[in-house]
Amino acid sequence: xKYDYTRESPLSYTSKITRKPxxxxxxxxxxxxxxxxxxxxxxxxxxxINEEIAQFLDIDLKGLPxxxxxxxxxxxxxxxxxxxxxxxxxxSKVSEIKAQFLIGKGNFDVLLGQDDFFDKHRIKxxxxxxxxxxxxxx
Amino acid sequence: MIMDKxxxxxxxxxxxxxxxxxxxxxxxxxxxxxxxxxxxxLKELGATIKLNPxxxxxxxxxxxxxxxxxxx
Numbered sequence: 001x002k003y004d005y006t007r008e009s010p011l012s013y014t015s016k017i018t019r020k021p022x023x024x025x026x027x028x029x030x031x032x033x034x035x036x037x038x039x040x041x042x043x044x045x046x047x048x049i050n051e052e053i054a055q056f057l058d059i060d061l062k063g064l065p066x067x068x069x070x071x072x073x074x075x076x077x078x079x080x081x082x083x084x085x086x087x088x089x090x091x092s093k094v095s096e097i098k099a100q101f102l103i104g105k106g107n108f109d110v111l112l113g114q115d116d117f118f119d120k121h122r123i124k125x126x127x128x129x130x131x132x133x134x135x136x137x138x
Numbered sequence: 139m140i141m142d143k144x145x146x147x148x149x150x151x152x153x154x155x156x157x158x159x160x161x162x163x164x165x166x167x168x169x170x171x172x173x174x175x176x177x178x179x180l181k182e183l184g185a186t187i188k189l190n191p192x193x194x195x196x197x198x199x200x201x202x203x204x205x206x207x208x209x210x
Contacts, residue, residue, distance in 0.1 A: 002146040009153045009160075009201050017153055024170075024194050034187060037166070037196035050197065052163075052180040056187075072206060089147065107161070108205065109197040131146055 001090050005130040006037075021125060021132045025110065028085040028094065029057025036110050040123065040132065044113030047099040049084070050106045059084070061101050069100060078103040091136060095120060159198045168192040 005019040021040040026033050027049075034056055041048075048069065054061055064080035071077075079100035087094045098116050112118075120138040150171040156164065165175040165183045167190075174193060175186035187193050199205055 004146055004149045006149050007151045007153050008199075009157055011204060012202050022149075022196070033191075035192070035194045037170070037194050050180075056180050056184065107197065107200060109163075109195070 001088075001135070002131050002133045005127070005132065019127075019130055023112070023134060024089045025112070026087040026089075027053060027057060027110075028087070029059050032057050038110035038112050039108075040125075040134070041111040041113055042118065042123070042125070044111045046081075046115040047097055047113045047117050048079070048108070048111040049099050049101050050109055051102050051104065053110065054101045059101075061103070064101070067100065069102070088134065088136065093136065095136065095138075156198050160201050161198065163195060163197050165190065165193040165195050168194070170194055 003021070003023055006022045008018040008020060010016055010018060022037045023040060024035050025038045026035045034053065036053060051061070061080040061082070064082040067079050067081050068076040069079045079102055081098065081100045083096050084099050085094050085096050097120065120136060122135045122137050124133040126132060155171065155173060159173060159176050162176045162178060163180045163183055164173045165186045166172070167174055174190060175183050177183055180195065183195060187195065
């Protein structure tokens with residue numbers, strides 16, 4: 001299925017509209033689910049999820065392995081690595097992907113990353129005309 | 139929502155809809171054309187999401203900084 005890049009508010013240094021490849025993904029806890037307008041991020045090694053989403057879904061992070069995520073400045077943040085069930089719009093299949101949950105405050109919602117969201121989907125970015133395509137393959 | 143897999147899913151213009159909600163969590167209507175609730179935390183939107191299971195949430199980014207893999 002193809003999706004439009006979003007049109008979002010310009011950053012303060014420019015008047016140009018910000019465009020992002022966002023897709024509405026439903027994330028599942030044991031008893032609850034929530035649809036998050038997630039960013040498809042080919043630069044993220046693994047899907048990164050804001051801790052507030054895990055808390056909302058009553059996902060217990062304490063038993064999950066602790067790891068670190070590293071930014072371009074070399075500073076690191078703690079994450080817990082686990083799995084979460086997801087469903088894409090227009091598809092009935094629920095699949096499971098690996099994800100890291102950021103511990104602490106994060107100024108983002110979800111970044112869908114390489115391991116293993118990109119492994120399980122064929123993704124084509126066509127930024128020149130602000131369209132991207134995602135097709136489940138596994 | 140029924141979707142034809144050959145058509146492109148269109149989005150409304152968020153530069154207008156989300157202008158007032160910088161750095162906040164928002165719950166959008168199913169068509170994502172209006173904000174039905176907002177708050178500083180996702181937890182604040184819990185009642186809205188329970189009443190509107192088709193709502194879509196997002197954290198509106200800051201307009202004063204680019205988004206990069208840049209940790210604290």
